[in-house]
Amino acid sequence: MSVLPVLLRKEFRQIFRNKSILTISLAAPIMQFIVLPLAANYEFKNIDLAVVDNDRSDLSRQMIDRITGSGYFRLVDHSASYAQAYALIESDEADLILQIPSGFERDLVREGREKVFVAVNAINGLKAGVGGAYLTAIIAGFNRSVVLDLMPTAAPAGIAVTSSGLFNPRWNYQIALIPGILAILVTMIGGMLSALNIVKEKETGTIEQINVTPIRKRDFILAKLIPFWLLANVVFTIGLVVAYLIYGIVPQGSLLLLYGFIGVYLLAVLGFGLLVSTYCTTQQQAVFVIFFFLMIFILMGGLFTPLDSMPDWARTATRFNPLTHMIEVMRLVILKASTFRDILPNLLAVAAMAVVLNVWAVLNYRKTS
Amino acid sequence: MELAIEATDLSKWYGKEKILAVDHVSLAVKPGEIFGLIGPDGAGKTSIFRMLTTLLLPNTGTARVNGFDVVKDYLEIRDRVGYMPGRFSLYQDLTVEENLGFFATVFNTTIEENYHLIKDIYVQLEPFKKRYAGKLSGGMKQKLALCCALIHRPEVLFLDEPTTGVDPVSRKEFWEMLARLKQHGITILVATPYMDEATRCDRIALIQEGRILQVDTPAAITAAYPDRLFQVKGGSMSATLRALNKLDGIIRCYGSGEFAHVAVPATATHMEQRIKDHLLAQGLTDVVVRPAIPTIEDVFIKFTLEKKA
Numbered sequence: 001m002s003v004l005p006v007l008l009r010k011e012f013r014q015i016f017r018n019k020s021i022l023t024i025s026l027a028a029p030i031m032q033f034i035v036l037p038l039a040a041n042y043e044f045k046n047i048d049l050a051v052v053d054n055d056r057s058d059l060s061r062q063m064i065d066r067i068t069g070s071g072y073f074r075l076v077d078h079s080a081s082y083a084q085a086y087a088l089i090e091s092d093e094a095d096l097i098l099q100i101p102s103g104f105e106r107d108l109v110r111e112g113r114e115k116v117f118v119a120v121n122a123i124n125g126l127k128a129g130v131g132g133a134y135l136t137a138i139i140a141g142f143n144r145s146v147v148l149d150l151m152p153t154a155a156p157a158g159i160a161v162t163s164s165g166l167f168n169p170r171w172n173y174q175i176a177l178i179p180g181i182l183a184i185l186v187t188m189i190g191g192m193l194s195a196l197n198i199v200k201e202k203e204t205g206t207i208e209q210i211n212v213t214p215i216r217k218r219d220f221i222l223a224k225l226i227p228f229w230l231l232a233n234v235v236f237t238i239g240l241v242v243a244y245l246i247y248g249i250v251p252q253g254s255l256l257l258l259y260g261f262i263g264v265y266l267l268a269v270l271g272f273g274l275l276v277s278t279y280c281t282t283q284q285q286a287v288f289v290i291f292f293f294l295m296i297f298i299l300m301g302g303l304f305t306p307l308d309s310m311p312d313w314a315r316t317a318t319r320f321n322p323l324t325h326m327i328e329v330m331r332l333v334i335l336k337a338s339t340f341r342d343i344l345p346n347l348l349a350v351a352a353m354a355v356v357l358n359v360w361a362v363l364n365y366r367k368t369s
Numbered sequence: 370m371e372l373a374i375e376a377t378d379l380s381k382w383y384g385k386e387k388i389l390a391v392d393h394v395s396l397a398v399k400p401g402e403i404f405g406l407i408g409p410d411g412a413g414k415t416s417i418f419r420m421l422t423t424l425l426l427p428n429t430g431t432a433r434v435n436g437f438d439v440v441k442d443y444l445e446i447r448d449r450v451g452y453m454p455g456r457f458s459l460y461q462d463l464t465v466e467e468n469l470g471f472f473a474t475v476f477n478t479t480i481e482e483n484y485h486l487i488k489d490i491y492v493q494l495e496p497f498k499k500r501y502a503g504k505l506s507g508g509m510k511q512k513l514a515l516c517c518a519l520i521h522r523p524e525v526l527f528l529d530e531p532t533t534g535v536d537p538v539s540r541k542e543f544w545e546m547l548a549r550l551k552q553h554g555i556t557i558l559v560a561t562p563y564m565d566e567a568t569r570c571d572r573i574a575l576i577q578e579g580r581i582l583q584v585d586t587p588a589a590i591t592a593a594y595p596d597r598l599f600q601v602k603g604g605s606m607s608a609t610l611r612a613l614n615k616l617d618g619i620i621r622c623y624g625s626g627e628f629a630h631v632a633v634p635a636t637a638t639h640m641e642q643r644i645k646d647h648l649l650a651q652g653l654t655d656v657v658v659r660p661a662i663p664t665i666e667d668v669f670i671k672f673t674l675e676k677k678a
Contacts, residue, residue: 006474010463017462205458209517212422212452213475214444 003215007223011197015227025189025231029239032181033246038174047131049073050085050094057105059146066142067098072134089121096120096131108146178249179330180303182239186232187297187323190266192290194228195273199286202277217365225270232266233259252337261329261343265350268322271357278364297323325350371436373525373556374398374421378430381416390416392579393430398558398572403551405570406560407665413579414560415455418529421558422452435524448476451523455530455560457510461503465494465513468502469520476521486553487516490546508539515546519555526550528559532566544569564666575669582672587665594663594671596620597635600628603648603656612651616644621674630667 015021049067053060068075076094079085088094099117101107108114118135122128201207210220243249251258273290280286299305300314301323307315318324325346332338374396381391391413398404406414419425421432423443431438437445459468469491473480484491490512497505502513511531518526528547532540544566547557559570567573568587575582575590583590601622603609609629613622618640620632633640641658648656661667 003475003477006471010460010467010471013467014460014462204461205454205456206460208424208454209452209458209472211424212447212450213472214447215475 002219004219004223007215007219008226011223011227015231021193025235026238028188029182029185029235030242032185033178033239033242036177036181045072046074047072047096047127047134048076048094049096049098049135050077050079050088051075052079052082052085052097052099054102055100055104059105059108060100063100063139063142064098067135067138070134070138072131086119089119092121094121095124095127096135098135174247175249175335176331177303178243178247179334180301180327182236182243183301183323183326183330184298184303185239186236186262186266187269187326188294189235190228190232190269191273191276191294192287193231193273194224194270195277195280195286195290196283197228198224198274198277199280199283202280203282217362221274221362221365225274228273229263229266229270232269233262236262249334251334253333253339257340257343258330258333261333261347261350262326264347264354265322265326265329268350268354268357271354271361272322275357275361275364278361297321300324301327303327319349320353322350322353371400372397372433373400373402374404374432374434374558376417376421376430376432379417379420379427379432380429381413381420381425382428389579391420391427394576394579394581395430396574396581396584398556400556401551401554402571403547403557403559403569405567405573406558406576407562407564407567407573407669408560408576409562411578412576414576415529416579417576418452418527418558418560422450422527423447448521449524450527451518451521451525452527453514453518453529453531455533457514459502459510459514459517462501464499464501465505466498468513469516472517473520478521480520483520483522486519486522486550489549490516490519508535511535511539511543515543519550523555525556525558528557530560530562532561532563540566564664564669567665573665575665575672577669577672577676583668590668591663591665594668595635596632596663596671597637597640598661598663598667599631599633599641599644599658600625600661601631601644601648601656601658602628603653608653609648612648612653613644615651616647618643621671623670623674625666625670628661630661630670632667632671 051064053064064075067073073096077085077088079088079097082097082099085094085097085099089097097117097119099119101115101117104114104116116139118132120128120132201210240251272293276286276289276293280289300310300318300321302318307318307324310318329338329343329346332343375398376394376396379391379394379396380389382389394413394417396404396417406417408414416425420427421434421439423439423446426440431440433439434446435449437449439446460471463471469480473483494509494512494516497509502510505513515528515531518528532543535543540563547559547569551557561567570587572584572586573590574584585593601609601613603612606624606629610622610624613619613629613631618633618637620634622629622631624630631644641660645656645658648658
C-alpha cells in the first residue's frame with residue numbers, strides 16, 4: 001500500500017488548519033485585483049503644467065485651452081518668465097513647462113511654422129515620458145486644425161497616423177495588468193508555500209521522525225507538492241472569477257489551454273520551491289532566498305517594464321525567468337485568444353525549467369539526507 | 370543469540386575540520402535489555418543514535434540492528450525500530466489522536482492493533498486527545514512521543530534523552546514505563562545525561578568525548594570503583610574544598626550535592642579521622658565525615674578528572 005494518501009491527508013489537514021495560509025490564498029487575489037489595477041496606473045492625469053506665454057495672442061490662448069481641455073493637464077501657473085516656471089519645477093509644483101515664444105501667432109500665420117519649447121521634469125521617468133508625449137500629441141493635433149483653419153485650400157500632404165489598440169481597444173492599462181497579477185499570485189502560492197512547508201519540517205525536527213519511518217522520499221516530496229499544485233490552481237480560478245466580476249475580463253482563448261499551461265508552469269515553480277528548501281534549514285532563510293528571487297522574477301517579468309525596452313543581455317536573461325513566460329502566456333491566452341501553437345515556445349521553455357529544477361532539487365535532497 | 374545492536378568501530382566526524390563526534394565506538398546490546406548511554410552533553414550520544422537509526426552515515430565502522438546493516442538494509446531497519454529524538458518532533462498542529470493515528474498508518478498498522486503496548490501511557494493522554502500536540506505540557510509531550518515511537522511495535526526502541534526537561538515525578542514514571550516495555554521483549558537503547566537514571570538500566574556505557582569509557586551493569590561499574598570514598602561536610606562547600614585540597618594523601622575531592630566527596634587510596638588507613646582532624650585544624654566547624662558508596666557520578670568524575678590530569 002502506498003502511504004501517499006495518508007501523507008496527503010495530513011498535509012491538507014495542516015494547510016486547512018493554518019488560518020493565515022487560507023486567508024492569504026483567498027484574500028490575496030481579491031485584494032490585489034481591487035487595489036493594484038486601480039492604484040498602479042500608467043494613464044497619468046493631473047500632470048502639472050506651467051505655461052510661459054510670451055505671445056499672449058488668440059492663437060496661443062487657443063492652444064493652451066486645447067491642452068488644459070484634454071483633461072490630462074492641470075495648469076498650475078501662467079509664469080512670466082522661464083526662470084519663474086523653472087522655480088516651480090524645482091519646488092515640485094510643476095512637471096512640465098511649455099514655453100511659447102513671442103510672435104508665435106504672427107510667425108505661424110506669416111511663415112506657416114513656429115516652434116514651442118517643452119521642458120520636462122524627468123525625475124519620474126514614466127510621468128515625464130508619458131506627459132511629454134501627451135503634450136506633443138495635443139500640440140500636433142492643434143497644429144493640424146490651425147493649418148486647416150488658416151490655409152483651408154492647401155491641405156498638407158503628409159503621412160497621418162491613426163492607431164487602434166488591438167485586443168485592448170481603450171488602451172486600458174488595468175486589462176494589461178490583470179493577467180500579470182494572476183501569474184504572480186500563482187507563482188507566490190506555488191513557490192513560497194511549498195518551500196516554507198518543507199523547511200518547516202526541517203526546522204521543527206519532524207523530518208527526522210519521518211525519516212526513521214518506511215516513508216519513501218518520493219512519497220514525501222509528492223505529498224508536499226500536490227497540495228500546493230492544487231491550491232495554486234484554486235487561487236488562479238478564484239482570480240479568474242474575480243477578474244470577471246470586477247473588470248468583466250473573460251479569457252478569450254481556451255480555458256483548457258490556460259490550465260494546461262499553468263499545470264506545467266506550477267511544476268517548474270514547485271521545483272524551484274523544493275530546490276530552495278533543500279538548501280535552507282530555517283524558514284527565515286527560505287523566505288529571504290525566495291523573496292530575493294521573486295523580486296528578480298517580477299521586475300524582470302515584463303509586467304511593469306516592457307521586455308522590449310531592455311538591453312539584449314537582459315532580454316536573454318528573461319528567457320530563463322519562468323514568470324516571463326507565464327505573464328506572456330496569460331496575456332496571450334486571456335486577451336488575445338492565442339492557440340496552442342502560439343504558446344508552444346513558452347510551454348517548452350517552462351517544461352524544460354520544470355525538469356531541470358526538479359531533478360536538481362531531488363538530487364540535492366538525496367545528498368543532504 | 371543474535372545481538373539486538375552491534376556496533377563495530379563506529380566513527381563520525383563533522384565539517385572540514387573533521388571534528389570527531391564519535392571516536393571508534395563499539396557496542397553490543399543484547400535483545401530485551403535496557404541499555405543506557407550515559408554521558409554529558411556533546412559526548413556523541415545523539416550522533417551514535419542517528420547512525421544506528423539510519424539518519425546519518427558513519428565515516429568508519431559498521432553497525433547492525435537486529436541483524437540488519439544500518440547502511441545497506443536501512444529500509445528494513447526503519448520498519449523495525451522506534452526513535453524518539455531528544456527534541457520534541459511531532460506535528461504541533463495535529464492533535465494527539467491525529468499524530469498517533471498518522472504514525473500508525475505510516476507503518477501500515479492501526480492504533481487498536483498495538484494498543485496493549487501503549488495503553489498504560491495513553492490512558493493519561495486520552496483526556497487530551499483532541500488537543501494539538503504543540504499545546505501539551507512537557508511531560509505529556511514526552512508521553513505522546515513515546516506512544517508514537519511505539520505504535521508500530523518496534524523491536525528496538527531508541528530514546529535520545531527522553532527525560533531532559535521533564536519534572537522529577539514524570540521522569541520516575543517514564544522509567545517505570547520503560548521497565549514495563551521491557552517485559553514486552555522490546556530492546557531499549559536510551560541516552561541520558563542524568564547519572565541517577567543509570568541505575569535503571571540493565572547495562573550502561575559511559576561515554577565521553579565520543580569514546581566509550583566503560584561498559585557493564587551499573588552495579589559492577591560502581592563496585593569496580595578502585596578508591597575509598599568519604600562524604601564530607603563542614604561549613605561552606607568552597608571552604609571545605611579549599612581545606613581538603615591542602616590535605617596530603619587524598620586522590621581527589623569535589624562537590625556532590627550538599628556534601629564534598631573525597632576519594633582516598635583503598636590501602637590508606639585512618640583516613641576518616643585524619644580528614645576530620647585536618648578540617649577542624651583548618652578552622653571549620655560542624656565537621657561530618659562518613660564513608661560513602663560510590664555512584665555512577667563518582668565513577669564519571671574520576672574519569673573526567675583523570676583525563677584532565
